[in-house]
Amino acid sequence: MSKFIVDSNFFIQAHRSIYPLDVVQSFWVKIADLASNGTIIxxxxxxxxxxDNASHQDQLKIWCGDNLPNDFFINTDLVLNNYISIVTWVNSSHFTERARQEFLATDLADPWLVAFAMSNGWTIVTYEKSEPNRRNRIKIPEVCNQFNVRYINTIEMFRELNENF
Known part of the structure; x- marks a missing residue:
């Protein structure tokens, strides 16, 4: 069975617009189940x-703290070599200098997410869509395409897992 690594926007967009915690509770129950059995990390x-981007009362932050296993968020120190490969590619790419700096910003998860997926053969779940001609922003799909990392959106993941709620 495939394993999936989820992007920040998997949680943030779901909570803010698609599957609000107070309206679509079955979605969040399913996410907790998939996290508990190790299908998603x-x-x-x-x-x-x-x-860090949430207030101390943020519902998503509270939900994650209460519902995700302690080992859900994996340390990325072991994927440094793949991260370096991504940095090298980004710095020689067609993107603007500002786009490169933003993508490689210290706290941004995106390059580390791709590095982890590369290292472990997992599929990234993100709402980002490929825009190969865009120069002013580097998106996860462009890096995935460069390094042969598979990415899909949330609904595609549920379909592959034969999950419904």
Missing amino acids: SIDKVKKEIF
Whole structure:
């Protein structure tokens, strides 16, 4: 069975617009189940994006703290070599200097997410869509395409897992 690593926007967009915690509770029950059985995981940098950008009363932050296993957000220290490969490619790419700096910003999870997926053969779940001609922003799909990392959106993941709620 495939394993999936989820982007910050997997949680943030779901909570803010698609599957609000107070309206579509079955979605969040399913996410907790998939996290508990190890089908989905994420990385420490995603946790930082969710927890550091939230107020102390943020519902998503509270939900993650209460419902995700302690080992859900994996440390990325072991994927440094793949991260370096991504940095090298980004710095020689067609993107603007500002786009490169933003993508490689210290706290941004995106390059680390791809590095982790590369290292472990997992599929990234993100709402980002490929825009190969865009120069002013580097999106996860462009890096995935460069390094042969598979990415899909949330609904595609549920379909592959034959999950419904």
